Amino acid sequence: MRHLLDSTDLTTGEIEKIVLRKKLATLFYEPSTRTRLSFTAAMMELGGQVLGFSDARSSSVSKGETVADTVRVVSAFADIIAMRHYKEGAPRVASEFSRIPVINAGDGGHSHPTQTMTDLLTIRRELGRFDHLTIGLCGDLKYGRTVHSLIKAMRRYEGVHFVLIAPKELALPDYMKAELGNAYTEVSTLEEAMPIVDVLYMTRVQQERFADRDEYERLKDSFILDERLMALGKPSMIVLHPLPRVNEITVGVDKDPRAAYFRQVENGKYVRKAIIYTLLSDEYLHAEPTGHKGEADTCACHNDRCIATTEPVEQRTYTDADGIKRCYYCDHMI
Numbered sequence: 001m002r003h004l005l006d007s008t009d010l011t012t013g014e015i016e017k018i019v020l021r022k023k024l025a026t027l028f029y030e031p032s033t034r035t036r037l038s039f040t041a042a043m044m045e046l047g048g049q050v051l052g053f054s055d056a057r058s059s060s061v062s063k064g065e066t067v068a069d070t071v072r073v074v075s076a077f078a079d080i081i082a083m084r085h086y087k088e089g090a091p092r093v094a095s096e097f098s099r100i101p102v103i104n105a106g107d108g109g110h111s112h113p114t115q116t117m118t119d120l121l122t123i124r125r126e127l128g129r130f131d132h133l134t135i136g137l138c139g140d141l142k143y144g145r146t147v148h149s150l151i152k153a154m155r156r157y158e159g160v161h162f163v164l165i166a167p168k169e170l171a172l173p174d175y176m177k178a179e180l181g182n183a184y185t186e187v188s189t190l191e192e193a194m195p196i197v198d199v200l201y202m203t204r205v206q207q208e209r210f211a212d213r214d215e216y217e218r219l220k221d222s223f224i225l226d227e228r229l230m231a232l233g234k235p236s237m238i239v240l241h242p243l244p245r246v247n248e249i250t251v252g253v254d255k256d257p258r259a260a261y262f263r264q265v266e267n268g269k270y271v272r273k274a275i276i277y278t279l280l281s282d283e284y285l286h287a288e289p290t291g292h293k294g295e296a297d298t299c300a301c302h303n304d305r306c307i308a309t310t311e312p313v314e315q316r317t318y319t320d321a322d323g324i325k326r327c328y329y330c331d332h333m334i
Ligand code: CP
Pocket: 031, 032, 033, 034, 035, 036, 106, 115, 242, 243, 244
């Protein structure tokens, strides 16, 4: 074990690593406030610098450049990439062509792992544990990538049960239900869920994922958390939301101490600092690549939101621990 008791206890090389002089490229093909700005703040507070784009129309993507070529180029300018993309699996494709670490900052309706790390830090700080929790997931469970990532992370803990609250049009997709086994219950009202949940994870109905505007209008206010519903919840419960919110939580709820969503935002900067710092450590930079999903074979993905349908990659599948064949990039069941 080493202690830090004097400034000379660290070598000059170790000091260089703590006071990062590295560059983060934020490649955001979709809008963002929290994720992009918290990554930016995190890198600045670590002593690093940030470059990139917040609107793909201002980059050569608008001329038809692929994700593969973009990250090859950015690898020459930066030390680490945070990528948000509307196509599912885009950061995975990026990782196959990049010479620097890639962080998924949200890909379509698929995954948002740094949001999940934010959610986990918030749960740990607010409730002190990850096991034996009942987690209510409410709103858009079909396209909600934060929900999908949270399920994957939390299902690994003992005694975790999910309560799904969504209109049938926005129900959790089968490929995600398959992840849950029998650790979930579906209910049709927040009244049923409130008395039993330890964490209520609210989500926005995402206008940008709808092809049919009328359907969005019909579904957008399906579930609204207000003070009347909060009165039905346990005193110890917490309400999380990845934000932005639209109508699904009334502002009257904000003053309830159980409303943890603005504390959750702040936690996002702390976890992104830790993630950047960890991925840029020698141990991680020189480690074997992670994220391989076992033996893969060639097969076409039928998810039209999957990146493999538009990038120069071989369409592949893998078989998960439950024997289910899935797309290598977007995880949809084949
Ligand atoms: N939670 C989240 O991803 O927010 P932004 O879209 O503002 O980044």
